[in-house]
Amino acid sequence: DIEGVTVERSTLHNFDEITRKDIRIGDKVIILRSGDVIPKIIKVIASERNGSEQIIPRPTQCPVCGSELLDEGALIKCQNMGCEARVVNSIIYFASKQCLNIDGLGDKIVEALHSSGMVRELSDLFSLTMEQLLSLEGFKEKKSRNLIDAIAAVKGCDCWRFINALGIEHIGEVASKTLCGAFGTAFDTASREEILALEGFGGEMVESILEFVRVNSEKIETLREILKPVAPVKIEAHENPFKGKSVVITGSMSVPRDSIKAILESLGAKVASSVSKKTDYVVYGEDAGSKYDKAVELGVTLLTESEFRSLTSLSDSASSTERIRVEPKNSLFD
Ligand SMILES: [Zn+2]
Numbered sequence: 001d002i003e004g005v006t007v008e009r010s011t012l013h014n015f016d017e018i019t020r021k022d023i024r025i026g027d028k029v030i031i032l033r034s035g036d037v038i039p040k041i042i043k044v045i046a047s048e049r050n051g052s053e054q055i056i057p058r059p060t061q062c063p064v065c066g067s068e069l070l071d072e073g074a075l076i077k078c079q080n081m082g083c084e085a086r087v088v089n090s091i092i093y094f095a096s097k098q099c100l101n102i103d104g105l106g107d108k109i110v111e112a113l114h115s116s117g118m119v120r121e122l123s124d125l126f127s128l129t130m131e132q133l134l135s136l137e138g139f140k141e142k143k144s145r146n147l148i149d150a151i152a153a154v155k156g157c158d159c160w161r162f163i164n165a166l167g168i169e170h171i172g173e174v175a176s177k178t179l180c181g182a183f184g185t186a187f188d189t190a191s192r193e194e195i196l197a198l199e200g201f202g203g204e205m206v207e208s209i210l211e212f213v214r215v216n217s218e219k220i221e222t223l224r225e226i227l228k229p230v231a232p233v234k235i236e237a238h239e240n241p242f243k244g245k246s247v248v249i250t251g252s253m254s255v256p257r258d259s260i261k262a263i264l265e266s267l268g269a270k271v272a273s274s275v276s277k278k279t280d281y282v283v284y285g286e287d288a289g290s291k292y293d294k295a296v297e298l299g300v301t302l303l304t305e306s307e308f309r310s311l312t313s314l315s316d317s318a319s320s321t322e323r324i325r326v327e328p329k330n331s332l333f334d
Pocket residue numbers: 062063064065066067078079080083084085
């Protein structure tokens with residue numbers, strides 16, 4: 001009883017706070033209540049302990065659905081798409097603009113569909129019938145038809161929208177696009193190492209994906225079957241001496257090595273970081289060191305930067321335009 005109000009609950013905020021304040025089951029605590037904010041525990045009165053207090057175990061399973069949890073230190077999250085505690089928000093997110101952008105499927109309607117029992121999880125959206133919708137308050141013929149059409153229209157969506165819509169912790173639009181570029185729609189078959197090798201992917205993101213896939217593998221499969229997302233089409237490079245070849249770049253060039261790499265990749269070459277028997281070409285600049293020596297030793301074809309450029313311009317009219325554009329600059333040295 002605090003100032004005439006019976007306090008029944010008090011926030012523990014997150015698990016790190018519980019640990020930091022060493023709050024145990026059975027403890028006497030000091031509570032702060034201010035305004036309408038949920039009261040919080042300020043500190044434990046350790047002198048009042050009698051030894052029967054128990055340490056609060058760190059949860060490993062969701063208290064609502066029993067699913068494995070994503071443990072990120074301070075925050076512990078359930079990623080089960082079908083978990084009762086989060087399914088409504090999962091569906092709202094799935095339908096939102098940055099995901100599948102389903103017109104007419106806003107918060108209120110998702111809540112009504114869920115509380116009526118018509119949609120218990122995401123895949124149920126795709127089997128909604130006119131009859132079901134017409135039984136909902138405020139749904140007439142046209143509105144119901146429009147919603148069913150809008151849901152059906154997301155089939156064949158872009159791959160990245162499919163991944164983004166799943167609501168994987170830390171995986172937004174940019175990361176979804178990277179995953180699609182690397183693995184197509186089968187991002188869930190990628191290994192820890194493969195995902196970690198992607199540009200911009202750190203440990204926390206990888207753990208989140210792996211945990212999400214473990215918990216939701218069947219639901220991902222079901223949604224993929226329904227949505228039939230389309231992976232980006234890789235543009236096939238035209239015929240050129242570097243297509244499908246393994247190339248190593250070493251030494252300093254007239255431009256940053258990354259731009260030489262970008263040219264090679266656009267020609268369909270694979271740019272490797274070390275020279276081996278599988279290397280087809282080594283493009284070298286000034287001060288080329290051990291990689292150059294290794295190439296000589298293995299008999300790999302060596303190309304200077306200008307030899308490399310003349311080979312690319314032979315096969316690429318765009319590069320020869322570039323060459324012409326460069327010429328006036330050279331004339332300064334004449
Ligand atoms: Zn759960």
